[in-house]
Amino acid sequence: MVQHVAWVITLIAMGAVALSFLWVAARAGEFAEYPGIVERAYRLRKVLFVVLLVVSGGVSVLTLGELPYATASYGTPHEGTFRPAQVVEAVGSRWQWELSPGQIVAGRPVQFRVTSTDVTHGFGIYDDAMHLLAQTQAMPGYTNVLTYTFQRPGTYHLLCLEYCGVAHHGMMGEFTVTSH
């Protein structure tokens, strides 16, 4: 979902840039006095600057509210009561992932405590259709806490998202999320 929105916005914005360049390129051969162009262009630039500033400021306000960075203790209001998160230790080492405990229940937040025993890996959670859902780095000496709530029971995959050596692409894992 996020990926799709990002992609569509990118295509539209890149397309707009491409059209501006094409439009100007097509009119490069005509001639007009420069001072007149500069005057109008500077006005347009001011508008563009303000618009970009407002848009990027607005997007920041909207997107910086819910960050993936979990706090150490975590609870979520659920049917009126606070249910503690499920805690899963996730350890990467060349070339496998180890999750303990291995059982995860849908609908309740999971706190993955992610680390590595050798080099840096990337802990990437994929659904069964191979869409990336969330990630954090798995770095020796650090425990990164990633909180994620699986909406649906099913099979999920782990891919390594940081280059770690010759079998990096083969460092895949799998786990199941059950309904209760």
Place this chain on the structure above:
Amino acid sequence: MIIQSNLVPTRGARQAVAAYLVVFGAVLLLMMVLGLLMRLNQGGLVTLPAEFFYQSMTVHGTGMVGVAGVGGAAVLWYFLGRHVRLTTWVFVLNLLTFVVGAGMIMAADFIGGFAAAWTFLFPLPAKAGGQWEPWAAAVHLGGLLLIGTGFLLFHLDTVRAILGRYGSLTRALGWPSLFGSDPEPPPPTVVASTMVAIANTLGLVFGASVLVISLVNLMVPQFAIDAMVAKNMIYFFGHVFINATIYMAVIAVYELLPEYTGRPWKPNRPFLAAWTMSTILVLAAYPHHLLMDFGMPRWLLILGQILSYVSGLPILVVTAFGALMIVYRSGLRWDLPAGLLFIGVFGWAAGVIPAIIDATIIVNSVMHNTLWVPGHFHSYLLLGQVGMLLGFASWLGRAAGARMPSRFGIAAFWIFVAGGIGLTQSFLYSGHASVPRRFAEYLPEWIGQARIGALSAALVILGTTMLMARLVAGSGPAGGAR
């Protein structure tokens, strides 16, 4: 006001620039072929051993960044030499250290098997897991250190020369005009060169430090650095260096578009403000590479998002917009150099968009280390930076180029552009479809996109070869005889 160019390059200086461009062209093509091989392997069209794939990835990433620096340095030196007195031997020394360093890196990677990517993330170089010997890691890192030292000397020489004429770096950045009322700001080339010297010197110092630490760690494993500290240093260096290559290349746009259009590129207040801001922002935006390191201070990551957004603005609003303004209804007659410079600015401006989107933390959560990332940086490096450099080279060699039929040049241009767009879009599409970057082997559902990428890569190589052949053939004895 016309900024006059008062210094004329010596014969030696011109030969040195030509030597830079020859090295640039040769290494660029070689690295492109490695890129094609990687995409072919990902598309299942050839089968390479995984070792070789990751060696190629390491050489391609490191070599391309280095050669972008070499090309950028040639542009900077050529045009800055019109304004200040530079030292030719320092410039030549930088090329020599690059060639030797690149040779060391290729030997370490293809013979020694070293394959820790351009990022050489601690502690991977020392933990080869049997994939390479310690000597290979040492030679690779040593080669990088040598290249970095050459660039450091290069920038220090530009600083020396700039200080000789302008007295202080703040004056060279145009602060007396930006904050005061000095009516004669330094020309854009001097402003840009100063910014690059400041940023890259800092970046290279951090890069050299982490390289030395990694080298010592190879020999004395007890001497370890915190993995997160090392990663910060590596990305600070990498981020600054690669951005600096673009800021160097864009000097060609500032110098040549005015020549083509007869309109000046004025270093007015917004221009100077943009470059001063960029000097700070390019240093401060690097945490966008560490958004998925949850152990980083949170405020730094939030700042990383905000500053990355802001750092895109000067590019779009000043340079891209300025290029459009100067070209619009200027009576310009398009030729190959002008077209390449223009497409270079386009590639830069267009590539900034997916880059900024990826700097949004919640987007980075599902895009980081997917092919989205090569998608945006190949846009501003391949179409952008390399586009500008090919434009500069074509402009320098315009006499030679004119000896080839213009249809050949036009075809080369569009093949390069079409291939470049195809390659970047195939990466971006794959990235949005969650395909990880740096995977030697693909799941079946990812292969189609890799094949489109491979086809596009072949077009890029064809177009680039034609663009270079045009210059080489024209300046050879056959061309000269006419």
